[in-house]
Amino acid sequence: MSRDTSVRPRRERRKEARPAELTAAALDLFVERGFAATRLEDIAARAGVSKGTLYLYFAGKEDLFKAVVREGIVPALTQAETLIAEHRGSASDLLRSLIRGWWQLIGSTPLGGITKLMIAEARNFPEIAQFYYDEVLRRARDVDTWQQLVFSPFIMFAVWRHSLACCDARAGAPEAYIEAALDFVLRGLRSDPGSLSISREPAAAPGRSPEG
Amino acid sequence: MSRDTSVRPRRERRKEARPAELTAAALDLFVERGFAATRLEDIAARAGVSKGTLYLYFAGKEDLFKAVVREGIVPALTQAETLIAEHRGSASDLLRSLIRGWWQLIGSTPLGGITKLMIAEARNFPEIAQFYYDEVLRRARDVDTWQQLVFSPFIMFAVWRHSLACCDARAGAPEAYIEAALDFVLRGLRSDPGSLSISREPAAAPGRSPEG
Amino acid sequence: MSRDTSVRPRRERRKEARPAELTAAALDLFVERGFAATRLEDIAARAGVSKGTLYLYFAGKEDLFKAVVREGIVPALTQAETLIAEHRGSASDLLRSLIRGWWQLIGSTPLGGITKLMIAEARNFPEIAQFYYDEVLRRARDVDTWQQLVFSPFIMFAVWRHSLACCDARAGAPEAYIEAALDFVLRGLRSDPGSLSISREPAAAPGRSPEG
Amino acid sequence: MSRDTSVRPRRERRKEARPAELTAAALDLFVERGFAATRLEDIAARAGVSKGTLYLYFAGKEDLFKAVVREGIVPALTQAETLIAEHRGSASDLLRSLIRGWWQLIGSTPLGGITKLMIAEARNFPEIAQFYYDEVLRRARDVDTWQQLVFSPFIMFAVWRHSLACCDARAGAPEAYIEAALDFVLRGLRSDPGSLSISREPAAAPGRSPEG
DNA sequence: TATGAATGAGTTTTCATTCAT
DNA sequence: GATGAATGAAAACTCATTCAT
Numbered sequence: 001m002s003r004d005t006s007v008r009p010r011r012e013r014r015k016e017a018r019p020a021e022l023t024a025a026a027l028d029l030f031v032e033r034g035f036a037a038t039r040l041e042d043i044a045a046r047a048g049v050s051k052g053t054l055y056l057y058f059a060g061k062e063d064l065f066k067a068v069v070r071e072g073i074v075p076a077l078t079q080a081e082t083l084i085a086e087h088r089g090s091a092s093d094l095l096r097s098l099i100r101g102w103w104q105l106i107g108s109t110p111l112g113g114i115t116k117l118m119i120a121e122a123r124n125f126p127e128i129a130q131f132y133y134d135e136v137l138r139r140a141r142d143v144d145t146w147q148q149l150v151f152s153p154f155i156m157f158a159v160w161r162h163s164l165a166c167c168d169a170r171a172g173a174p175e176a177y178i179e180a181a182l183d184f185v186l187r188g189l190r191s192d193p194g195s196l197s198i199s200r201e202p203a204a205a206p207g208r209s210p211e212g
Numbered sequence: 213m214s215r216d217t218s219v220r221p222r223r224e225r226r227k228e229a230r231p232a233e234l235t236a237a238a239l240d241l242f243v244e245r246g247f248a249a250t251r252l253e254d255i256a257a258r259a260g261v262s263k264g265t266l267y268l269y270f271a272g273k274e275d276l277f278k279a280v281v282r283e284g285i286v287p288a289l290t291q292a293e294t295l296i297a298e299h300r301g302s303a304s305d306l307l308r309s310l311i312r313g314w315w316q317l318i319g320s321t322p323l324g325g326i327t328k329l330m331i332a333e334a335r336n337f338p339e340i341a342q343f344y345y346d347e348v349l350r351r352a353r354d355v356d357t358w359q360q361l362v363f364s365p366f367i368m369f370a371v372w373r374h375s376l377a378c379c380d381a382r383a384g385a386p387e388a389y390i391e392a393a394l395d396f397v398l399r400g401l402r403s404d405p406g407s408l409s410i411s412r413e414p415a416a417a418p419g420r421s422p423e424g
Numbered sequence: 425m426s427r428d429t430s431v432r433p434r435r436e437r438r439k440e441a442r443p444a445e446l447t448a449a450a451l452d453l454f455v456e457r458g459f460a461a462t463r464l465e466d467i468a469a470r471a472g473v474s475k476g477t478l479y480l481y482f483a484g485k486e487d488l489f490k491a492v493v494r495e496g497i498v499p500a501l502t503q504a505e506t507l508i509a510e511h512r513g514s515a516s517d518l519l520r521s522l523i524r525g526w527w528q529l530i531g532s533t534p535l536g537g538i539t540k541l542m543i544a545e546a547r548n549f550p551e552i553a554q555f556y557y558d559e560v561l562r563r564a565r566d567v568d569t570w571q572q573l574v575f576s577p578f579i580m581f582a583v584w585r586h587s588l589a590c591c592d593a594r595a596g597a598p599e600a601y602i603e604a605a606l607d608f609v610l611r612g613l614r615s616d617p618g619s620l621s622i623s624r625e626p627a628a629a630p631g632r633s634p635e636g
Numbered sequence: 637m638s639r640d641t642s643v644r645p646r647r648e649r650r651k652e653a654r655p656a657e658l659t660a661a662a663l664d665l666f667v668e669r670g671f672a673a674t675r676l677e678d679i680a681a682r683a684g685v686s687k688g689t690l691y692l693y694f695a696g697k698e699d700l701f702k703a704v705v706r707e708g709i710v711p712a713l714t715q716a717e718t719l720i721a722e723h724r725g726s727a728s729d730l731l732r733s734l735i736r737g738w739w740q741l742i743g744s745t746p747l748g749g750i751t752k753l754m755i756a757e758a759r760n761f762p763e764i765a766q767f768y769y770d771e772v773l774r775r776a777r778d779v780d781t782w783q784q785l786v787f788s789p790f791i792m793f794a795v796w797r798h799s800l801a802c803c804d805a806r807a808g809a810p811e812a813y814i815e816a817a818l819d820f821v822l823r824g825l826r827s828d829p830g831s832l833s834i835s836r837e838p839a840a841a842p843g844r845s846p847e848g
Numbered sequence: 849t850a851t852g853a854a855t856g857a858g859t860t861t862t863c864a865t866t867c868a869t
Numbered sequence: 870g871a872t873g874a875a876t877g878a879a880a881a882c883t884c885a886t887t888c889a890t
Binding site: 137164181187 | 245246247248249330331332334335336338342346349358360361365368369375392393396397399401402
């Protein structure tokens with residue numbers, strides 16, 4: 001019951017929310033400035049707490065960074081897996097659903113910045129990069145080169161939004177881009193039946209057109 | 213002419229080469245670790261000079277960073293412009309030439325890291341990002357959405373090589389990827405005559421197939 | 425009388441015992457790590473209370489420290505004075521009784537660490553050091569140089585047990601050491617009649633052998 | 637040639653002297669306040685340098701501490717060994733020489749504080765304590781209990797000077813104490829022929845009086 | 849020019865102390 | 870009374886920058 005929560009003392013409610021508030025603040029700043037250039041004090045200020053409070057929840061800057069990446073990735077993975085598992089329909093429909101779902105849950109939210117973050121910090125944090133690689137990228141790359149081609153316009157777009165987009169005066173219509181990119185990618189795949197094998201079902205078997 | 217240089221006293225030769233040696237060392241480290249996490253002392257050490265020497269050629273860390281980006285971009289631009297200007301043939305041939313040239317001169321060299329660097333530092337260095345955007349990206353984006361789609365596999369690939377590639381055990385054959393990506397992209401463009409307008413000549417006018 | 429206490433509600437009993445539980449925990453940790461290196465949180469944890477509770481009984485870290493020293497010293501002094509006052513017999517018997525009593529009540533208990541604590545912190549807490557000096561050391565030193573000589577083996581031993589003893593693999597038999605030291609010291613005093621004047625009575629007058 | 641040194645640039649001369657200047661300053665403050673309560677900035681100030689300079693010579697506070705102990709102990713050991721090796725005469729003469737030499741080189745100098753430092757910090761720095769124990773104390777303790785008894789008046793005295801002595805208004809005449817203690821100790825040993833075995837020569841064999 | 853010792857401002861981190869619950 | 874989340878002053882440590890040599 002929600003009444004239960006509303007009765008809880010404010011302090012306690014805060015204590016539970018704090019880690020998420022802190023990682024949210026940290027995500028924004030890490031994505032914007034990078035790990036080294038972000039001051040812990042700024043993260044704390046953005047989360048509305050003092051410097052010391054941060055250390056009640058995280059062992060240090062690096063630990064906070066890891067939490068940011070982990071928390072940013074895991075929910076996204078769950079979503080994607082649900083989407084794929086529940087999908088009934090053609091492979092190209094699946095791709096469309098996946099990308100659109102990604103845009104809603106990740107691409108258009110602060111989580112979209114994680115990719116930029118990983119790109120920028122991968123070599124400074126090999127373990128985290130490995131984790132990201134294993135959990136997020138490996139499966140896609142397991143299949144074949146085409147996966148990279150298929151996804152790069154979308155990844156590129158997410159990274160762009162968190163870096164050089166600030167130099168681009170034109171507002172841009174993200175959704176329009178996404179749709180155009182989908183068309184483009186599906187056209188690129190069309191004459192290569194069997195190359196679209198995101199779903200691991202026979203649906204994507206050689207000889208079968210991705211359009212189903 | 214080159215004999216002239218070889219006869220010069222070593223000191224003098226060194227003096228002229230210094231800035232380039234320093235920016236080369238800085239490029240490597242900035243790309244690997246990012247701006248904030250790179251220590252000037254490490255750059256100096258890699259260039260084989262002392263920390264103080266750096267200040268004889270650059271006003272400070274930020275100045276060095278700007279020099280790295282500028283020196284990394286300008287020659288690439290010159291090359292690309294030459295390639296485009298001298299091109300005689302179909303638009304899709306031009307694209308192939310451009311990408312292959314880019315791979316040779318930029319993608320496969322340390323300069324390929326500049327893109328990652330700009331992605332990571334754009335928001336910390338708005339002026340440099342603007343410079344990069346104006347000189348490198350604007351023209352391509354001036355035309356239409358398709359440009360992004362066309363280039364993202366290649367940009368993505370370059371960025372990849374300087375970040376998460378370290379987690380990828382498989383060696384990978386860069387050239388094979390480039391060629392596959394070219395085919396993919398050209399196929400994506402095929403049914404949209406007129407959308408390929410990289411060269412600013414009538415060659416890319418609507419109604420004309422990229423294949424010529 | 426003691427039944428009275430055992431009937432009291434647990435809370436209340438706790439309340440009265442708290443200060444002693446806290447100083448006991450503090451004594452252990454101050455002796456082990458020194459004042460500055462001991463965290464209030466660790467003391468609280470060892471006493472089984474929260475950090476805040478400490479402030480209900482002591483004004484702060486320094487106040488707690490003073491209480492530890494005071495509580496550690498006063499009972500010992502009372503004991504020693506009782507022993508001396510009640511003593512009937514030779515001066516050397518008194519010394520034996522004193523040292524053996526000290527070992528039972530102080531040397532072999534956590535209170536033995538107080539000496540080490542005072543040695544380590546005297547210059548950081550001049551007032552407490554002065555208090556310790558006035559109450560514990562002055563009288564002994566009032567007489568003459570011999571006092572120091574007589575007591576140093578025992579003081580040394582107590583200090584040792586709380587510092588470098590941890591490096592000594594050999595278990596050691598404390599009581600044997602104490603007895604050997606007593607013999608040694610009494611022998612050192614023997615040819616110097618009158619030098620043993622711990623008790624402030626004429627018993628220790630010149631010309632009288634400590635053996636009586 | 638001393639002229640050689642005098643010609644050296646001031647900077648360089650300084651660089652060589654710095655570590656010793658810093659450990660000297662650190663010794664004073666560590667002995668006075670203990671490790672945890674001593675601020676690195678105070679050490680630097682006492683040595684006449686800035687905080688950062690300290691880190692050019694020592695990896696951190698703990699490293700500096702180790703250097704202080706090591707540098708304080710090693711020369712003392714060398715001296716003691718030379719004294720023992722060169723000694724010709726009775727065992728009790730050797731003891732007198734040793735103690736007097738110790739007083740001159742250690743006891744009366746800042747190095748005398750090392751013992752207090754080790755007593756206070758042994759449990760916080762087990763490795764250093766072990767080093768101190770192995771190098772300084774083991775040999776003496778290897779023989780028998782008597783060693784502790786023999787040396788405790790002197791050790792105690794050194795410790796005293798660096799802790800509670802500040803509470804003692806009376807100036808005190810150190811040398812007089814040392815001499816009195818020597819007499820006392822030798823008397824304590826006298827009736828136990830053979831127990832004085834500091835020198836490892838037959839001179840100290842059982843049955844032979846320490847007086848030779 | 850070139851060096852590298854020295855600096856000190858800036859950042860992370862710790863922990864005694866407070867106070868709302 | 871008791872708690873423990875929150876605070877912020879203080880201390881360790883880093884590193885861009887300066888400057889005497």
